[in-house]
Amino acid sequence: MADKETQQPEELPVVFLHRPPSFILPFGDHLRSQFHVLDPYESPEPYDSFLARHAPSIRALMTMGPTLVSAEFLDRLPILELIVATSAGLDHIDLPACRSRGIVVTNASPAFAEDVADCAVGLLIDVLRRISAADRFVRGRMWPVKETYPLGFKLGGKRVGIVGLGSIGSEVAKRLSAFGCTIAYTSRNKKQSVPFPFYANVRDLAANSDVLVLCCALTKETYHLVNKDVMVALGKEGVIINVGRGLLINEKELVQCLVGGEIGGAGLDVYENEPNVPKELFGLDNVVLSPHSAGGTPEGFEAVLQLTVGNLRAFFSNKPLVSVVSNE
Amino acid sequence: MSEYLENQLENRFNLFKLWNHSSPKPDFLKTHSSSIKAVVGNTKIGADANMIDSLPNLEIVASYSVGLDKIDLGKCKEKGIKVTNTPDVLTDDVADLGIGLALAVLRKICVCDRFVRSGDWINGDFALASKFSGKSVGIVGLGRIGSAIAKRAEAFNCSISYHSRSKKPNTNYKYYSNIVDLAADCQILFVACALTEETHHIINRKVIDALGPKGILINIGRGAHVDEPELVSALLEGRLGGAGLDVYENEPNVPEQLFSLGNIVVVPHVGSDTEETSKAMADLVISNLEAHFKCKPLLTPVL
Numbered sequence: 001m002a003d004k005e006t007q008q009p010e011e012l013p014v015v016f017l018h019r020p021p022s023f024i025l026p027f028g029d030h031l032r033s034q035f036h037v038l039d040p041y042e043s044p045e046p047y048d049s050f051l052a053r054h055a056p057s058i059r060a061l062m063t064m065g066p067t068l069v070s071a072e073f074l075d076r077l078p079i080l081e082l083i084v085a086t087s088a089g090l091d092h093i094d095l096p097a098c099r100s101r102g103i104v105v106t107n108a109s110p111a112f113a114e115d116v117a118d119c120a121v122g123l124l125i126d127v128l129r130r131i132s133a134a135d136r137f138v139r140g141r142m143w144p145v146k147e148t149y150p151l152g153f154k155l156g157g158k159r160v161g162i163v164g165l166g167s168i169g170s171e172v173a174k175r176l177s178a179f180g181c182t183i184a185y186t187s188r189n190k191k192q193s194v195p196f197p198f199y200a201n202v203r204d205l206a207a208n209s210d211v212l213v214l215c216c217a218l219t220k221e222t223y224h225l226v227n228k229d230v231m232v233a234l235g236k237e238g239v240i241i242n243v244g245r246g247l248l249i250n251e252k253e254l255v256q257c258l259v260g261g262e263i264g265g266a267g268l269d270v271y272e273n274e275p276n277v278p279k280e281l282f283g284l285d286n287v288v289l290s291p292h293s294a295g296g297t298p299e300g301f302e303a304v305l306q307l308t309v310g311n312l313r314a315f316f317s318n319k320p321l322v323s324v325v326s327n328e
Numbered sequence: 329m330s331e332y333l334e335n336q337l338e339n340r341f342n343l344f345k346l347w348n349h350s351s352p353k354p355d356f357l358k359t360h361s362s363s364i365k366a367v368v369g370n371t372k373i374g375a376d377a378n379m380i381d382s383l384p385n386l387e388i389v390a391s392y393s394v395g396l397d398k399i400d401l402g403k404c405k406e407k408g409i410k411v412t413n414t415p416d417v418l419t420d421d422v423a424d425l426g427i428g429l430a431l432a433v434l435r436k437i438c439v440c441d442r443f444v445r446s447g448d449w450i451n452g453d454f455a456l457a458s459k460f461s462g463k464s465v466g467i468v469g470l471g472r473i474g475s476a477i478a479k480r481a482e483a484f485n486c487s488i489s490y491h492s493r494s495k496k497p498n499t500n501y502k503y504y505s506n507i508v509d510l511a512a513d514c515q516i517l518f519v520a521c522a523l524t525e526e527t528h529h530i531i532n533r534k535v536i537d538a539l540g541p542k543g544i545l546i547n548i549g550r551g552a553h554v555d556e557p558e559l560v561s562a563l564l565e566g567r568l569g570g571a572g573l574d575v576y577e578n579e580p581n582v583p584e585q586l587f588s589l590g591n592i593v594v595v596p597h598v599g600s601d602t603e604e605t606s607k608a609m610a611d612l613v614i615s616n617l618e619a620h621f622k623c624k625p626l627l628t629p630v631l
Contacts, residue, residue: 114461118484122437122460125428129602132432132441134595139587143580143596154604156420178483179424275449282445290440291454297435299459 012036013316014057015084016077019064025086027305031062035312051076060084060315062308063093071097082321084311086304088112088168088295089245090325091218099327106311106323109167111303112295117171119294120213120243123267124176126288127239128153133285153237153264156180161209163202163225164216164244165191172213184208187216202226206233211241218245228253228262237264243294246271255280258287269294329370333392333610337368340614357382366390366617371597372579374398380407388620390613394418394600395550396630397523404631411631412616414609416472418600423476425599426518426548427484429572432593433544434458434516439590461485466514468507468530469521469549470496477518489514492521511538516546523550533558542569548599551576560585563592574599 015031017039031037038058040050060082063069069083071094080103083093088109098105126132129152137149160176162169162185173183173196184197186205191198199205202225206212212234216222226240226249234240240263242249251272257263258281265286271277274292281287295304310322329345337343344364349356364383367375370392377400380386388410389399396413404411432438436457443454461484467474470490478488478501489502491510496503504510507530511517517539521527531545531554539545545568547554556577562568563586570591576582579597586592600609615627 114485115459118431118460119435119437122428122431122435125424126432126437126441129425129428129598131425131428131593131595132438134598135432135438135593138582138594138596141584143582147580149596149598149601151601151603151606152598154421154602155424157604175480175483178480179427180420277444277449288437288441289444290437291444291449293435293440293454293457296454296456297459298456299462301456 009036013312014038014054014059015312016054016058016061017064018061018067018069020067023065025064025301025304027086027308030305030309034309055079060312062086062312066092069093069098074098074101074103082106082311082315084308084315086308088116089218091245091247095325095327104321105325105327106308106321107325108304108307108323110323111307112300113167113171115297115300116168116215116243116294117175119269119290120168120172120215120241120267121175121179123243123269123288123290124211124213124239124241125155127241127265127267127286128155128158130285132288157182158210159184159208160211160213161185161199161202161205162196163187163205163212163214163248164222165194165196166215166217168215168243169213172215181211188221203230203233206230206238209234210237211239214240214242214244214248216244216248218247223247224250226250226254228257231257231263234263236261239263239265239267241267243269246274251278258284329368330392330606330610332607333368333613336610336614337617340618341366361385366620368392368613368617369398371395371398375404376400377403380404380409388412388617390616390620392609392613395523397550397552401631409631410620410626410629412613412626412628413630414612415628417608417612418605419472419476421602421605422473422520422548422599423480425574425595426473426477426520426546426572427480429546429548429574429593429595430516430518430544431460433546433570433572433591434460434463436590438593463515464489464513466490466504466510466517467501468492468510468517468519468553469527470499470501471520471522473548474518474520475499477520486516493526508534508538511535511543512540514539515542516544519545519547519549519553521549521553523552528552529555531555531559533562536562536568539568541566544570544572546572548574551579556583563589 012035015035015037021041038054040047043050055077058077062084064086074097083105085107090107158181160181160183165185165187186199186202255278267288269290270292314321361383365387367389375389380403386409390412394413394415463486465481465486465488467490470492491504491507560583572593574595575597619626
């Protein structure tokens with residue numbers, strides 16, 4: 001379908017679309033009505049020459065999906081000032097390289113926060129109350145045969161430790177408080193305006209929690225933050241929910257702990273080597289698995305569109321950006 | 329029956345397990361009927377008119393359930409037999425399961441789990457699900473469980489409306505005297521009322537059609553609240569968006585036509601089935617029986 005352009009696109013502000021060849025969010029028409037979108041995969045020109053030819057006009061770049069933004073790539077965009085990410089996590093972007101070049105980065109975390117928090121709570125209730133396993137039991141026609149189904153565990157009164165109390169973690173806290181859970185958290189720094197107890201490290205948080213919910217950013221510091229030591233501290237009835245990034249957990253040790261009964265269960269939306277998921281987990285009823293879909297609702301994508309367009313418009317009209325990531 | 333409850337009962341009382349006497353039940357009753365003073369039942373079996381009539385010295389029916397639909401309350405009242413249930417302790421669990429089912433249906437959690445376990449993820453990304461936060465929630469029956477569902481749904485920024493016999497004085501939730509209007513105005517409808525003659529099949533074709541092809545029905549009440557053949561045909565014909573079901577008209581039988589659908593979640597009547605709550609319910613049954621036999625006030629009397 002050919003776009004009919006009512007305005008001369010070259011009169012609009014230039015936005016470079018940085019995406020994998022196979023992946024595009026359905027933002028195109030909306031973006032093109034407001035910006036001059038440069039998409040190298042829509043041009044017959046080879047990628048390198050397309051980029052080199054347009055680089056002198058590219059002040060803003062939008063990333064779609066986990067496309068790498070390396071220091072070498074940034075070297076090819078000498079006047080770049082803004083990177084607008086359509087994801088919550090920014091582990092695909094070299095943040096120190098952005099900082100040293102004075103490039104500002106925005107993320108889409110606020111737009112995803114409700115959906116990801118909903119997914120975290122849904123996974124937690126599912127693990128504790130065995131909903132997916134119970135659904136398999138009923139569909140497998142086992143109810144009339146076995147009569148009783150194993151008891152689950154109560155959510156109310158559980159001590160929930162949130163790892164990363166940003167926009168997503170705060171939404172998780174708000175929801176689980178209504179279920180009668182007590183909340184504590186760990187993050188880089190203690191938050192001043194938050195009533196929940198703060199733990200300086202994840203091991204101490206785990207030792208004082210029944211449930212760990214991972215919703216922090218993946219950085220050098222948080223890589224394999226949850227290892228066997230943390231899981232043993234969480235304990236044999238403890239549950240881990242991961243809606244952050246697969247690499248926040250040492251997956252090999254997680255599998256060992258689940259198979260060996262060192263922890264009670266897990267609800268996982270993310271994995272170390274997606275879309276590959278450790279097959280040892282497939283036979284476990286105390287595990288619920290989802291395919292990195294925590295942010296995947298039409299309403300969520302609409303919110304991402306609004307937020308990213310809002311950031312771009314603010315940038316081109318010299319107004320404050322909507323969701324700047326602190327990059328110190 | 330809960331193993332813990334059985335052990336606690338055996339430690340304190342002379343316990344007959346009726347299910348061990350199912351074939352020669354009349355003989356059993358003939359021998360022991362005059363010595364039995366208390367009956368303990370649950371959601372599946374209680375004390376019907378026949379049983380009550382066959383136990384001349386029955387003093388109390390202590391049910392390991394909140395629902396009383398398996399007990400002939402009229403008969404108990406007439407004969408001066410006391411009845412207790414286990415309210416409150418299971419409220420949170422049932423409400424948690426209700427929200428869990430709604431999240432599972434909308435966010436397709438069980439379908440996601442099947443997708444990953446089957447290895448299909450390698451072949452491509454999963455289709456989008458629907459958002460839960462911010463949806464309009466309708467609740468049928470704003471008692472303990474209905475109120476607990478409302479409190480939880482509010483934390484997801486859902487707007488709350490309800491239908492019940494009468495408007496509740498202490499709430500700002502929007503009241504609908506007509507359940508069809510409630511169903512037409514909400515996106516997720518929770519059934520959380522008691523099963524009575526008036527609420528039998530309260531979810532009928534009209535209500536289902538008012539909820540519509542994008543609406544979600546969650547039943548954590550009783551199977552007989554829903555006209556099940558109507559629900560099944562609405563789901564098969566796409567007239568209803570989805571359903572999360574804990575209870576059925578003819579348990580443990582679940583309509584098999586549903587098993588191929590991805591927009592439903594079916595669990596085997598586990599509303600209050602947690603380790604923590606089962607123990608609390610069993611303790612409450614025991615406390616009621618002990619209070620009765622020590623001539624002290626009952627903890628959770630119905631009659």
